[in-house]
Amino acid sequence: MARLNVNPTRMVLSNLRKRLKTATRGHKLMKDKRDELMKRFLELARETKEFRSQVEQQLSEIYGSFTIASAVMSSQYMEEALMFPKQGVAIEVGQKNVMSVNVPVFQFTTTTEDTADIYPYGLATTSGELDSAIAGLAKVFPAMLSLAASEKELALLADEIEKTRRRVNALEYVMIPQLEETIRYITMKLDENERGNQTRLMKVKDMMLQESIEQKRMRDREMELQAQ
Amino acid sequence: MYKIGVIGDKESVWGFKAVGLHTQACESSEEAANALHRMAKEEYAIIYITESLCAELTGDMDQYRSQPLPAIIPIPGREGSLGIGMRNVKNAVEKAVGVDLLFGGE
Numbered sequence: 348m349a350r351l352n353v354n355p356t357r358m359v360l361s362n363l364r365k366r367l368k369t370a371t372r373g374h375k376l377m378k379d380k381r382d383e384l385m386k387r388f389l390e391l392a393r394e395t396k397e398f399r400s401q402v403e404q405q406l407s408e409i410y411g412s413f414t415i416a417s418a419v420m421s422s423q424y425m426e427e428a429l430m431f432p433k434q435g436v437a438i439e440v441g442q443k444n445v446m447s448v449n450v451p452v453f454q455f456t457t458t459t460e461d462t463a464d465i466y467p468y469g470l471a472t473t474s475g476e477l478d479s480a481i482a483g484l485a486k487v488f489p490a491m492l493s494l495a496a497s498e499k500e501l502a503l504l505a506d507e508i509e510k511t512r513r514r515v516n517a518l519e520y521v522m523i524p525q526l527e528e529t530i531r532y533i534t535m536k537l538d539e540n541e542r543g544n545q546t547r548l549m550k551v552k553d554m555m556l557q558e559s560i561e562q563k564r565m566r567d568r569e570m571e572l573q574a575q
Numbered sequence: 576m577y578k579i580g581v582i583g584d585k586e587s588v589w590g591f592k593a594v595g596l597h598t599q600a601c602e603s604s605e606e607a608a609n610a611l612h613r614m615a616k617e618e619y620a621i622i623y624i625t626e627s628l629c630a631e632l633t634g635d636m637d638q639y640r641s642q643p644l645p646a647i648i649p650i651p652g653r654e655g656s657l658g659i660g661m662r663n664v665k666n667a668v669e670k671a672v673g674v675d676l677l678f679g680g681e
Binding site for chain 1: 576577578579586587589590591592593594595596620621623640641643644646648650651652653655656660661663664667668670671672676677
């Protein structure tokens with residue numbers, strides 16, 4: 348692993364130690380976040396799959412009714428019957444915070460309260476199949492809405508999980524090893540300097556001792572000569 | 576107050592009009608792309624698109640994927656389910672988890 352390009356000094360070392368501490372903590376937090384997101388995501392994905400197959404099945408039944416209705420009625424009449432909707436739908440969008448991901452929450456209101464009163468046409472010129480198709484559609488609509496909400500949440504969570512996973516991996520496999528490697532390098536370097544210093548000192552002390560011994564010997568010899 | 580849009584071929588969407596959604600009948604994919612971008616700019620919170628059109632609009636739909644609004648949801652058209660909506664769910668799972676856990680390689 349490549350180490351960072353820094354000067355091997357005590358100052359840098361202490362800075363790096365701080366950074367390593369932060370990185371380790373960040374890594375742990377990110378990992379927790381990822382795990383929790385994953386847990387929710389899988390629950391949601393299962394739910395969404397369920398919703399989708401329900402909605403798809405119901406819709407295909409409704410399309411069947413529509414096809415029969417359009418076979419019985421002329422398309423002109425059909426279009427005329429559906430041209431001006433009586434029912435209006437508006438939705439309120441709220442927000443929900445799932446592990447710091449903002450997800451929309453949908454709440455819908457219809458303008459006509461009575462479910463039997465949604466047909467925008469008179470019954471004289473239309474077939475019964477059209478009624479059941481529209482009733483079915485009104486019934487499947489709440490399911491479609493929750494499908495929309497959960498699919499959107501799924502997509503947003505998937506994005507966030509991917510991002511978090513990248514961050515976790517970057518910290519785990521790049522940042523932290525790099526910092527550790529650099530810290531090891533600096534400690535080794537500092538230790539080596541320390542040892543170098545130590546030996547140099549010892550050497551100097553040795554030399555100084557040697558010198559003073561020599562001097563003493565010389566003096567002794569001179570004393571001896573004088574005494575004779 | 577937000578609105579809900581439906582984009583698709585005429586026969587698929589006219590029923591949705593009766594239950595109060597804003598529909599846009601489109602015959603070609605360019606028309607559908609225009610309608611999609613217009614709806615995304617206006618106050619539409621959910622846009623349903625029939626799967627047959629979805630197949631040609633993946634690029635346009637991906638633009639809105641990471642935004643909270645609008646939610647663009649594929650629904651089966653009159654010709655029945657093409658599996659595009661399911662595939663989206665599957666792709667999301669694959670993207671997040673790395674492997675496909677839910678569908679077991681269907």
